[in-house]
Amino acid sequence: MPFSILAGTDLSAAHTSYNMNYRLCDYNPNTAAPGSSNGCGAHTDYGTFSSIFQDGTPGLELEETPGTWVLVPGDATVVLTGWCAVILSGSRVSAAKHRVCRSPGVRRLSAVLFVAPDLDVKLKPLGDSQPIRSFSETIMRGDLDVETFKDVMGKRWRYREGNEEMDNADSLSQDNEIENMVWG
Numbered sequence: 001m002p003f004s005i006l007a008g009t010d011l012s013a014a015h016t017s018y019n020m021n022y023r024l025c026d027y028n029p030n031t032a033a034p035g036s037s038n039g040c041g042a043h044t045d046y047g048t049f050s051s052i053f054q055d056g057t058p059g060l061e062l063e064e065t066p067g068t069w070v071l072v073p074g075d076a077t078v079v080l081t082g083w084c085a086v087i088l089s090g091s092r093v094s095a096a097k098h099r100v101c102r103s104p105g106v107r108r109l110s111a112v113l114f115v116a117p118d119l120d121v122k123l124k125p126l127g128d129s130q131p132i133r134s135f136s137e138t139i140m141r142g143d144l145d146v147e148t149f150k151d152v153m154g155k156r157w158r159y160r161e162g163n164e165e166m167d168n169a170d171s172l173s174q175d176n177e178i179e180n181m182v183w184g
């Protein structure tokens with residue numbers, strides 16, 4: 001794979017098996033509650049990075065500082081970092097929080113390519129340098145692999161989309177759960 005250096009860390013050795021997913025999103029007014037502006041709630045992606053290709057229709061927003069959302073132009077192609085990049089880089093990059101708002105009556109299509117490390121990679125900072133912010137003991141021991149992390153994040157998604165029941169109801173938001181796992 002041609003990409004490799006992120007914040008001074010060479011990620012190529014952790015990305016050898018094309019652990020990628022491709023998602024086509026159709027924000028279709030026919031299947032939304034009339035008047036609803038919620039397309040996709042605020043979240044962070046699990047992988048190393050996600051490339052978002054849009055059809056020209058605005059809707060994607062990035063959280064620039066806590067609580068301040070910036071609308072991305074509809075014709076921009078965006079690369080967003082996710083949690084695996086945070087961990088592997090020793091917290092030298094952060095996970096970009098984003099959401100999608102609908103304009104009632106307007107259809108929007110997007111295609112997202114999620115790129116993540118190999119499933120058997122242990123999620124801990126690569127290289128010898130000290131993490132900028134310390135991680136949970138689970139992370140520092142190398143006890144969390146990409147497959148497990150992906151599963152937890154995927155379960156959250158299926159719950160949000162209404163396809164899966166959750167044991168502990170809705171007590172923790174996606175971000176709380178992930179932050180606990182990562183930072184301890």
Ligand SMILES: O=C(O)CCC(=O)C(=O)O
Nearest residue numbers: 023025052060100110112
């Ligand atoms: O539709 C978009 O622009 C973004 C979708 C997204 O964030 C996701 O599927 O994780």
Ligand SMILES: [Fe+2]
Nearest residue numbers: 043044045098
């Ligand atoms: Fe996303």
